[in-house]
Amino acid sequence: MPDKAFSFCIKISRNIDPTSGSGSLLINIGRSVAKHIDDDDNIKYYAQELKQNTYNLTRMNIIMRGILPSNITTRNGDTLEDDWPYFENSDPVGTYNPLYVDAVVSNPPYSQNWDPEGKETDPRYARFGLAPKGKADYAFLLHDLYHIKPDGIMTIVLPHGVLFRGGEEGTIRKNLIENNHIDVIIGLPVNIFFGTGIPTIIMVLKQKRENTDVLIIDASKGFVKVGKNNILQASDIKRIADTVAARKDVSKFSRVVSRSEIRSNEYNLNIPRYVDSSEAPESWDIYASMFGGIPKKEIEELSDFWQTFPELKTDLFIRDTGEHVDVAEGNLKDIIKNHPNVVSFKEHFARAFEGFDVELYTHLIEGMETLNISKEETVLSDEIFSRLASVPLVDEYKAYQLLNDEWVKIAVDLEMIQTEGFEATKQVEPNMVSKKKNGKDVEVQEGWQGRIIPFDLVQGALLHKETVALKAKEERLIQVNSLQQEIFDSLTEEEKEDLNDVLNDDNTAFLTSSVSKVAKALLKELLKEHAAEYYADDSPEGKLLAMKSLLDEEKALKKDIKTDSTKLHLLTKETIENLLDEQVYSLLELKWITPLMSELQQMPAAILDDLAVKVQALADKYSITLSDVEEEIIETEGMLASMLEQLTASEVDIKGLTELKKLLGGE
Numbered sequence: 001m002p003d004k005a006f007s008f009c010i011k012i013s014r015n016i017d018p019t020s021g022s023g024s025l026l027i028n029i030g031r032s033v034a035k036h037i038d039d040d041d042n043i044k045y046y047a048q049e050l051k052q053n054t055y056n057l058t059r060m061n062i063i064m065r066g067i068l069p070s071n072i073t074t075r076n077g078d079t080l081e082d083d084w085p086y087f088e089n090s091d092p093v094g095t096y097n098p099l100y101v102d103a104v105v106s107n108p109p110y111s112q113n114w115d116p117e118g119k120e121t122d123p124r125y126a127r128f129g130l131a132p133k134g135k136a137d138y139a140f141l142l143h144d145l146y147h148i149k150p151d152g153i154m155t156i157v158l159p160h161g162v163l164f165r166g167g168e169e170g171t172i173r174k175n176l177i178e179n180n181h182i183d184v185i186i187g188l189p190v191n192i193f194f195g196t197g198i199p200t201i202i203m204v205l206k207q208k209r210e211n212t213d214v215l216i217i218d219a220s221k222g223f224v225k226v227g228k229n230n231i232l233q234a235s236d237i238k239r240i241a242d243t244v245a246a247r248k249d250v251s252k253f254s255r256v257v258s259r260s261e262i263r264s265n266e267y268n269l270n271i272p273r274y275v276d277s278s279e280a281p282e283s284w285d286i287y288a289s290m291f292g293g294i295p296k297k298e299i300e301e302l303s304d305f306w307q308t309f310p311e312l313k314t315d316l317f318i319r320d321t322g323e324h325v326d327v328a329e330g331n332l333k334d335i336i337k338n339h340p341n342v343v344s345f346k347e348h349f350a351r352a353f354e355g356f357d358v359e360l361y362t363h364l365i366e367g368m369e370t371l372n373i374s375k376e377e378t379v380l381s382d383e384i385f386s387r388l389a390s391v392p393l394v395d396e397y398k399a400y401q402l403l404n405d406e407w408v409k410i411a412v413d414l415e416m417i418q419t420e421g422f423e424a425t426k427q428v429e430p431n432m433v434s435k436k437k438n439g440k441d442v443e444v445q446e447g448w449q450g451r452i453i454p455f456d457l458v459q460g461a462l463l464h465k466e467t468v469a470l471k472a473k474e475e476r477l478i479q480v481n482s483l484q485q486e487i488f489d490s491l492t493e494e495e496k497e498d499l500n501d502v503l504n505d506d507n508t509a510f511l512t513s514s515v516s517k518v519a520k521a522l523l524k525e526l527l528k529e530h531a532a533e534y535y536a537d538d539s540p541e542g543k544l545l546a547m548k549s550l551l552d553e554e555k556a557l558k559k560d561i562k563t564d565s566t567k568l569h570l571l572t573k574e575t576i577e578n579l580l581d582e583q584v585y586s587l588l589e590l591k592w593i594t595p596l597m598s599e600l601q602q603m604p605a606a607i608l609d610d611l612a613v614k615v616q617a618l619a620d621k622y623s624i625t626l627s628d629v630e631e632e633i634i635e636t637e638g639m640l641a642s643m644l645e646q647l648t649a650s651e652v653d654i655k656g657l658t659e660l661k662k663l664l665g666g667e
Contacts, residue, residue: 046101048079080114080139083124104147104154108140110198111159128175129168137162138172141203145181150207153183160187160199163269174267177214177259181205184215184244187271189223189230201271204244214262215247216269217254218277235401238381252277285324288622293324298618305611308392309341316615327619333612342608349394349604352387353597359383360593364410365585369422373414377407384600393607402599410592413452425584427451428573448573453587455572461590462575462583463568470564477557484510484550487543495540502544515547 083098114136119125124146131138137158144154162169163185176182184204191197199220222236243254257274265273285295299317300306306313316335317325328335336342363371363380381400388396416424431449434441449455459467488510491499496507502514536542579587641661649657 044101046099048082079108079143080136083122083143099147100149100152101147102149102152104144104152105156106140106144106154107157107193108137110137110196110200111161112136112140114139127179129172131172132168135161135165135169138169141205142172145205145207148207152207154205156203156205157188157193157200158203160201160271162203163201163271170267173269176205177262177267180209180212180259181207182214182269183209184217185269185271186217186240186244187220187275189220189232191228191230192223192232194229211247212259213256214259214269215244215254215256216271216274217243218271218275219253220271221277233401234404235397238400239397285622288324288625290626292622292625293319293321293326294618294622295324296320299325302611302614304393308345309339312336312339312341315339327615332616332619333609336608336612336615345393346604349391350601352391353600356383356387356600357593357597360596361589364414364592365588368414368417368588371414373411373418376414377403377411380407394603399600399603402603403596406592406596406599413588413592416452422581422584425452425588426577426579428576447569450576453576453579453584453591455569455576457587457591458572458575459568461587463571466564466568466571470561470568473557473561473564477554477561480550480554480557484547484554487547487550490538490543491540495543499540499544510547510551512551515544515551 111134113134114131116125116130116133116139119130124143125131125139128138128142131142141156141158141162144156148154162173182203183206184202186202186204188200188202190199193200217240219232219236219240222239223230223232225231239253243250247256249255253275255275261274262269283298285298287293288295294317299313316328318328319326360380363376381403384399384403385396388394388399427450428448429451430445431447432443433446435444436442437444450458496503500507502511503509504511537546644657644661647657
């Protein structure tokens, strides 16, 4: 993040959430500020919550995050009715002193009822107006704004209706614009807050600003779906934060809007008025629809690719008629993958990340006990952005997401190492699992697990021979079970009747105990009376004996797998507890660095696959022309008319068929 972006953060000493709920907003802002200051004990937290049980949750959560109790002030009260002046309960009038803070964050209840009566002179609202009785959104906003210092900042989550609703809210919105308080508006995806699908926005306001414009961001398209909810990924949040810090226009994402333009729109701040994030509707070329070929104008929609692969474009599209082209014959993916332009691009990407694994090793492995965990991800993300600065086509935010996905796990390990010492890497702990006992969930130990280094990592790197041997038996067990199913599936209904004694009641599976018993009897009979003969493999008896052999092998395999698994598990435990320091470094490299490098190195392939899919879609779009469709319809109608000639029917039906033949014949 640029210096300008966090120069404010280092000045924060007080922050407040007037509708604190669980306290998560306060905790998150504290964690973010801590990345940019040396002593996070300088941060003071103020929280107010109306509901008693939620108020208790606020206090508990903040303290559980390791924040000093002396840095926390919480109140149980109605924010709109009981403003937050600081006073002693024994003398509220004599000790009245309004609270002003560096930052306010809040996510108040949306469109809440409130009582504006008698609040015209309340200093929080007097300059701007009173929110309507049925919608307290702007009442909460004005409360927050009142409590920030002249150089302070506030962010508030509100329903998007506050951007365009009229009446009293329109008046307040106009006054906020004319007094230059609204700094940024961020449109969020729907369904990102638990329990509500209401579209929401984040509004950023300041008491004093040098600029008079408003940055409007439409971030409604950047999310991933998890269950019924939409989730902002770390990369989505960073894209928003970077855009706010740079205060720049980004196509289909953000725009800096002048106050004069907002005035011309009568202070309506509805995001689509200023930022169009919609996708262009698909167009169809009339000529290509009739005669085939790909319109060159549609190929130019992939211009970002052609700027990087100019010769590929020339080689990929042939038979240029001036307005239309065809795709070259052959495997599209292979043509793209092996083209010199593409080979050069992949080499360029590889050079950009030369030595990055060594740099990661230096930062994370060699510096694991001393690095600043809260700042390190920013250091690494800045490095990735720097390396990608000269590489075209690659979305640096996707690369950042790959880093963040791994960093979430790395940071947990680093925190344990820094708090518990390096020896934590050589420790194991009980693997506790939840199981049902007497109808209740209870935790029981099920073996061991590495405190930091996973068992499977150790087994793959240091116990390869034992792991491969066990895996071979597990794979053979799968094969045996598959062969058993094949034998059962091969049984005819008659054979199932013959083997009724060894099948379950509904004839859907073999009974293991019965198979063994009957098969032994068959073998005894075979040896006694048919020493020179044998049962054919496809006979019921042959299938039964084959099943017996497989069941015996299955039993032996299961026993061996259980024994070997236990031995390997205990050997892994012993190996972790006796690791050499050099082995720990290698294992941490495999856990922390190798996955990230692997994901980064796959980015070019994903870009090329995307190009291949888009080009193939263009080729498929016009591969069947309307002329082809017309010819097929005529041919089908002729075939149907011919078939109708062969039908026999009653006199009435014949009249109907005759009329149908006329239609098919175009009469």
